[in-house]
Amino acid sequence: MRGCVHVIPEINDINVLPQAFRGTTYDYWHSIIEDYISVKMPYLNMNFNANEMASDLSISKQKLLTILKYVYRMDFVEFVNRHRVYYFLELSNDKTFSSLHVEYQALRVGFYNKSDFHYHFRKYMNSLPPLNISQD
Known part of the structure; x- marks a missing residue:
């Protein structure tokens, strides 16, 4: 997904690969996870959790x-919420979506409420959602 950049490990990290990577590579796991996320889009479910993702994988x-x-230099919550924010950005170009109330927009991309959405949007985009998004 755009914006969810694969971070190349530092040389020091390569020398101390955790057990999770034995016999595989960063690119392998990046590919597996990106395929899963882009096809299934589980982050749209506000109850999506690490146990479910691990089970699916x-x-x-x-x-x-x-x-x-x-691989991503973030924890599960950051990973999921970042995908939600970027999905919101993809949808924000849609006139029907952008005409919706901001609380519905937040729910539509997997957040519990407007304030949770605003917090994470600001965290990843360094700003509030675009002003042209309806907040009536």
Whole structure:
């Protein structure tokens, strides 16, 4: 997904690969996770959790969390909310979506409420959502 950039590991990281990567590579896990996220879009479910994702990928929750830490440099919550924000940006060009109340927009992309959405949008975009988004 655009904006969810794969971070190349530093040389020091390569020398201390965690057990989760033995026999695989960063690119392997990045590809597996990006395919899963882009096809299934599980982040749209506000109850989506690490246990569900790990189960879907047939790995342990701990292995998933380790992979996210090393491949994406973020924890599970950050990973999911970043995808939600970027999905919101994709939808914001749609006139029907942008005409909706901001609370519905937040729910539509997987957030619990408007304030949670605003917090994460500001965190990842360094601004509030675009002013042309209806907030009536």
